[in-house]
Amino acid sequence: MEYFLQQLINGVTLGSIYGLIAIGYTMVYGIIGMINFAHGEIFMIGSFIALAVFLGLAALGITFLPLVLLIMVIVAMICTAAWGWTIERVAYRPLRGSFRLAPLITAIGMSIFLQNFVQVTQGARVKPLPPQIQGGLILMDSHDGIVVQISWMQIIIIVMTVVLMTAFSLIISKTSLGRQQRACEQDRKMASLLGVNVDRTISLTFVMGASLAAVAGMMYLLYYGVIDFYIGFIAGVKAFTAAVLGGIGSLPGAMLGGLAIGLIETFWSGYFSVEYKDVAAFSILAIVLIFLPSGLLGRPEVEKV
Amino acid sequence: MADITQSASANRPEGAERLSEDRREAMRGEPPFVEAPAEDSRLVRALKEAGITAGLIAVLTFFFFFMKTDIAVGGLSLTVDPWTWFVAIAITFVGRFLLTFFVFAGERPAVGGWKKIAAATAGWPIGKVVGAVLLFVALTLPFLLTIFLPSQDRYLLDLAILILTYVMLGWGLNIVVGLAGLLDLGYVAFYAVGAYSFALLATNFDLGFWVCLPMAGLFAALWGVMLGFPVLRLRGDYLAIVTLAFGEIIRVVLLNWYTFTGGPNGILGIPKPTLFGLEFSRGKGSFSDFFGIEYSSIQRFIFLYYIILALALLTNFVTMRMRKLPVGRAWEALREDEIACRSLGINTTNVKLTAFATGAMFGGFAGSFFATRQGFISPESFTFIESAIILAIVVLGGLGSQLGVVIASVVMIGGIELLRNLTGLQAIFGTGFDPTQYRMLIFGLAMVLIMVWKPRGLVSTRSPSAIYKEKKAIGADLVAQGEGH
Numbered sequence: 128m129e130y131f132l133q134q135l136i137n138g139v140t141l142g143s144i145y146g147l148i149a150i151g152y153t154m155v156y157g158i159i160g161m162i163n164f165a166h167g168e169i170f171m172i173g174s175f176i177a178l179a180v181f182l183g184l185a186a187l188g189i190t191f192l193p194l195v196l197l198i199m200v201i202v203a204m205i206c207t208a209a210w211g212w213t214i215e216r217v218a219y220r221p222l223r224g225s226f227r228l229a230p231l232i233t234a235i236g237m238s239i240f241l242q243n244f245v246q247v248t249q250g251a252r253v254k255p256l257p258p259q260i261q262g263g264l265i266l267m268d269s270h271d272g273i274v275v276q277i278s279w280m281q282i283i284i285i286v287m288t289v290v291l292m293t294a295f296s297l298i299i300s301k302t303s304l305g306r307q308q309r310a311c312e313q314d315r316k317m318a319s320l321l322g323v324n325v326d327r328t329i330s331l332t333f334v335m336g337a338s339l340a341a342v343a344g345m346m347y348l349l350y351y352g353v354i355d356f357y358i359g360f361i362a363g364v365k366a367f368t369a370a371v372l373g374g375i376g377s378l379p380g381a382m383l384g385g386l387a388i389g390l391i392e393t394f395w396s397g398y399f400s401v402e403y404k405d406v407a408a409f410s411i412l413a414i415v416l417i418f419l420p421s422g423l424l425g426r427p428e429v430e431k432v
Numbered sequence: 433m434a435d436i437t438q439s440a441s442a443n444r445p446e447g448a449e450r451l452s453e454d455r456r457e458a459m460r461g462e463p464p465f466v467e468a469p470a471e472d473s474r475l476v477r478a479l480k481e482a483g484i485t486a487g488l489i490a491v492l493t494f495f496f497f498f499m500k501t502d503i504a505v506g507g508l509s510l511t512v513d514p515w516t517w518f519v520a521i522a523i524t525f526v527g528r529f530l531l532t533f534f535v536f537a538g539e540r541p542a543v544g545g546w547k548k549i550a551a552a553t554a555g556w557p558i559g560k561v562v563g564a565v566l567l568f569v570a571l572t573l574p575f576l577l578t579i580f581l582p583s584q585d586r587y588l589l590d591l592a593i594l595i596l597t598y599v600m601l602g603w604g605l606n607i608v609v610g611l612a613g614l615l616d617l618g619y620v621a622f623y624a625v626g627a628y629s630f631a632l633l634a635t636n637f638d639l640g641f642w643v644c645l646p647m648a649g650l651f652a653a654l655w656g657v658m659l660g661f662p663v664l665r666l667r668g669d670y671l672a673i674v675t676l677a678f679g680e681i682i683r684v685v686l687l688n689w690y691t692f693t694g695g696p697n698g699i700l701g702i703p704k705p706t707l708f709g710l711e712f713s714r715g716k717g718s719f720s721d722f723f724g725i726e727y728s729s730i731q732r733f734i735f736l737y738y739i740i741l742a743l744a745l746l747t748n749f750v751t752m753r754m755r756k757l758p759v760g761r762a763w764e765a766l767r768e769d770e771i772a773c774r775s776l777g778i779n780t781t782n783v784k785l786t787a788f789a790t791g792a793m794f795g796g797f798a799g800s801f802f803a804t805r806q807g808f809i810s811p812e813s814f815t816f817i818e819s820a821i822i823l824a825i826v827v828l829g830g831l832g833s834q835l836g837v838v839i840a841s842v843v844m845i846g847g848i849e850l851l852r853n854l855t856g857l858q859a860i861f862g863t864g865f866d867p868t869q870y871r872m873l874i875f876g877l878a879m880v881l882i883m884v885w886k887p888r889g890l891v892s893t894r895s896p897s898a899i900y901k902e903k904k905a906i907g908a909d910l911v912a913q914g915e916g917h
Contacts, residue, residue: 161669162669162672162673175495175496175501176495178501178508179495179499179501179510180495182499182501182508182509182510183499183510185510186510205491206491206492206494206495209488209491209492210492213488213492217880217884218880218883218884221884222883222884222887225887226887226888227669228609228615228827228831229883229887231615231669231672232823232824232827232828232879232883233879233880233883233884235617235820235823235824235879236824236875236876236877236878236879236880236883237876237880238876239817239820239872239875239876239879240873240876240877240879240880241876242872242876243870243872243873243876244496244873245496246869247869247870247873248496248497248500249496249500249501250500250501250502250503252503254501254503254508255503255508256508360816364673364676364677364680367673368677371670371673402684402687402688403684403685403688405680405681405684406681406684406685409677409678409680409681410677410681412673412674412677413662413663413674413677413678416663416666416670416673416674417662417663417665417666417674420666420667420670
C-alpha cells in the first residue's frame with residue numbers, strides 16, 4: 128500500500144511534466160494539423176537554458192533560492208519561446224500550404240539540428256546538477272521502514288503545473304487571442320477572412336507551447352538532476368503519446384493523457400521492469416491509436432470528401 | 433457659388449437614402465483615414481531586417497555560445513566565451529543584410545534562371561541519360577577507382593558501398609512512402625530485423641549469406657505484415673508516429689533481450705559472403721587461390737560492392753515492374769485518393785500491406801547485407817536517426833523518383849563523408865576543430881533548407897505509370913505524394 132502510494136505520487140509528478148510538454152503538441156496539432164516533431168528538442172533546450180541561468184546566477188553570487196527559481200523560469204520561458212518562434216518561422220511557415228509531409232520532414236530535420244547544436248555547443252556528456260530543493264512532507268510512516276513521502280520539489284512541480292494549466296485554459300477560453308486560436312483551429316481560411324491574423328496566431332501558439340515546454344524542462348532538470356542533449360527525443364515521443372491519449376487538440380486531454388502516461392510508466396517500472404518502460408509507453412500509443420483514435424477527450428474526426 | 437451649394441443642399445435626399453448617399457460620398461476618392469506609411473529606402477530596410485535578425489540570434493544563442501556549461505571537479509562549472517557569440521551575431525547581421533539588400537529586395541529577382549533552364553530543357557530525356565551514365569559509372573566503379581585513384585580505392589569503395597546501401601534502403605522505402613503514400617518513420621525496424629535474422633541464423637545454425645539473405649527478407653516482410661496489419665487503418669501522421677514507436681520498441685527489445693540478441697554487446701563473428709563457396713581470404717579454397725591470382729583485400733570489397741549493387745538494382749527493377757502490375761497501380765491510386773479507391777472496390781488494407789511488406793523485404797535484404805559487411809551488429813546501428821536519414825533521402829530526392837533517391841544518397845551520405853576529409857579547416861578554427869562532429873548538425877540543417885527551397889525534392893518531375901496515348905512528364909506538385917491516408 129505504501130509502495131503503491133509512493134509510486135502514485137511519483138507518477139503524478141512525472142505525468143505533470145509530460146502534460147506540460149503535451150500541451151505544446153496538442154495546441155500545434157490543433158491549429159495547423161502537424162506533429163511538431165521538434166517540440167521535444169524545445170523541451171531539452173529549455174532545460175539547458177535553465178541550467179545555464181542557474182550557473183550564471185551562482186557565478187554572480189545570487190543564491191537566494193526563490194529568486195533564483197523565479198529568474199530561471201522567466202528567462203527560460205522567454206528564451207525558449209524565442210526558439211519556438213524561430214523554428215516556426217524558419218522551418219514551418221514557408222511550407223504552409225505545401226503537401227502534408229513537408230513540414231514533418233523539416234520538423235525531423237530541425238530536431239536533428241537542435242540535438243546536434245546543443246551537443247556541439249554544450250558537450251555530449253550528461254550534466255549533473257545536485258538537488259537544490261531537499262526534504263519533503265512525510266505522509267505516512269509505517270513501522271517496517273517504508274516511508275511515503277512527497278518532496279517539496281514534487282509539490283512545486285504539481286502546483287506549478289496546475290497553475291500554468293489553469294492560466295492557459297483561461298487564455299484559450301477567455302481572451303481574444305484564445306478566441307483567435309480556436310477560430311484558426313476550426314477554419315483557417317475563414318478566420319483570416321474575418322480579420323484574424325493567422326500567421327501571428329500560429330506563431331503565438333508555438334511561443335506558448337515552447338514556454339510551457341521550457342517550464343517542463345526546468346522542472347525536469349531540478350527533479351532528476353541530470354540532463355543531456357538526447358532527453359528531448361524520448362520525452363517528446365512520450366508527451367506526444369500523452370497528447371494522443373488525451374485526444375489531440377484538447378488541452379485538458381493533454382494534461383489527463385500526461386498523467387496517465389506518467390502513472391503507467393511509473394507503475395510499470397515499479398512493478399514490472401525498468402528496461403521495458405519505454406516499450407510500455409510506446410505500446411500504449413499504438414493501442415490507443417488503433418482502438419481509440421480520437422483519444423479520451425477528443426472529438427472524433429469526420430473525413431469529408 | 434453660394435447658390436450652387438444652396439441648390440445642392442436643397443436637392444439632398446432625406447432619411448435612409450441620405451445616409452447611403454453620405455456613405456457613397458465618403459468612399460469617393462482616397463479614404464481620408466489612411467495615410468500611406470513612409471516607405472523606407474532599401475538600405476534602411478535591409479539594415480532594419482539585419483538588426484532584428486541579429487538581435488534574435490543574440491537571444492537564441494546567448495545560452496549556447498556565450499555560456500558554456502562544463503563538468504568540473506565537484507559539479508558543474510560555467511565558462512564564458514563572448515567571442516563565438518559576437519562572431520555569430522556579426523555573421524548573422526552581415527549575412528542577413530546582404531541577403532535582404534541584394535536578393536530579397538534587389539532590382540531584379542535573383543531566382544528565375546532555374547526556371548529558364550527547366551523550360552528550355554523540358555522534354556529532354558535528361559533523367560534517362562543521367563540514369564544510364566550513373567548506371568555505367570556504378571558498374572565500372574571498382575575498376576575506375578583502381579585505375580585512377582589506387583591510393584584511396586579501398587576507402588572510396590567502402591564509401592560507395594555505404595552510399596549504395598542507402599540507395600537500396602531509399603528505394604525500398606520509396607515503395608512505401610513514394611508509391612503507396614504511407615509515411616513510415618520506423619523503416620529501420622525492418623533493417624534491424626533483416627540484420628538480426630541473418631546474424632542469428634548464421635551464428636546459430638551455421639548458414640551462409642546466400643541462404644540467409646532470402647530468409648532475412650522473408651522475416652522482414654513477415655514483420656512488415658505483422659506490424660502493418662493493426663496500424664494501416666490510421667491516418668498519415670498517426671501512422672508515422674506508430675511506426676516510429678514500433679521502430680523504437682524493436683530497438684529496445686533487441687537491447688534488453690540478452691539471451692537472444694546479446695543485448696548491447698550485439699552479435700559478433702557474422703560470416704562474410706562467399707562466391708559459390710569461395711571465400712575472400714588468404715589460403716586454400718579461397719577466391720584468389722581458385723583463380724590463381726594474388727590475394728588482395730580489395731577483392732572482398734569489390735565483391736561486396738557488386739553484391740549491394742545487384743541488390744539495389746534488383747530493388748529498382750522490382751519497383752519499376754511493380755508499378756506496371758495491378759497492385760502497383762493500386763498503390764499509386766491509393767496514394768492519390770483512398771476513398772475513391774475504396775469505392776472502386778480496391779481492398780485498401782491488402783494493398784497497403786503489400787506495399788509495407790515489399791518495402792520491409794528490401795529493408796531486410798539491406799539489413800542482412802549490412803550485417804555481413806560489418807561482421808558485427810548491435811542495437812546502436814538501428815536508432816531512429818537511421819530511419820530519419822533514409823526518409824530524408826527519399827523525400828529530398830523527390831518522393832517517388834528513383835533517380836532522386838540516388839542523387840540524394842550521393843549528396844547526403846557522400847557530402848557528410850567529405851567532412852571527414854576537411855582537416856584543412858583546422859588551420860582556420862584551431863587544432864581542436866573536428867569537422868566530423870558537425871556531420872549531423874549539417875545534415876539536419878540541409879534537410880530543413882532543401883525542403884524549404886524545394887519541397888518536392890531535388891528531382892521534381894514524375895513519369896506517370898499509366899499513360900493515355902501520349903507520354904508526358906508531370907510536375908511533382910500534381911501528385912499527392914506522402915499525403916498518407
